[in-house]
Amino acid sequence: MNPEESESAERTRAAAMQLLRSLHQSGVRQLPAAMAVSQVASPAAEATEPQPAQATPAIQAASAIEATRQHTQVLTGSNRSEGLEVLAEEVAGCTACEELCSARTQTVFGVGDPNARLCFLGEAPGADEDRLGEPFVGKAGQLLTRIIQAMGLRREDVYILNILKCRPPNNRNPLAGEVANCRSFFERQLDIIQPEFICCLGSVAAQNLLDTTISIGRLRGKLHDWNGKKVLATYHPAYLLREPDAKKKVWEDMKFLLGEMGLKVPGKE
């Protein structure tokens, strides 16, 4: 191989490795057996005598890219739920936060349509969620369900997840270290689902996703960007239970979100 060929092969191999790393981050733990090296090397090889495999960097790269491409298609197609299942198992076995995992009944992963256009991102499970293993099923969750229904949607049409997968004791705010431990989980969850829109419920969700300290009052009312997804921040339903007057603002936010999604506000011509 001359120096140019070798440099180009190295670039291709690096690109393939980058793709594989991002797949790994998205929860893919297995790839199909790579294409027979001789097939990659020469499409005509099948018709001739089997060739001894020579795994040059270029051939390894071509093989890895093909395997990666196939798996990316699987993940972006109907098998997002499989990707989520694998990730949920990993979450269930996590022991990174000693205080949280020693007190939890179970981890609370997420619920809804793995192909949803819209995800609702909350803070952390509470007592009801810890008991039932599903996010937003307590009082605040029931209010969230009514908000979703008022938007003309059902819980099953969206995907609901939290920043933390374990309940913090006495529903205290998540600690920075706990968010750091859970970051790869919620980010990979969103990477698998690939929603167009993410609605952050409350400041913990919004500030940690967007990596900002700006208040929820100033974050709401416009779209932000997170890895190419459109992010809207609004008040947490638990806040609305304490401050019912804020419901008007949340409804304004939801109407704005529906408009951005190209959906009609129910009851409006």
Ligand code: URA
């Ligand atoms: N509050 C949250 O942020 N998430 C839940 O799942 C329940 C309450």
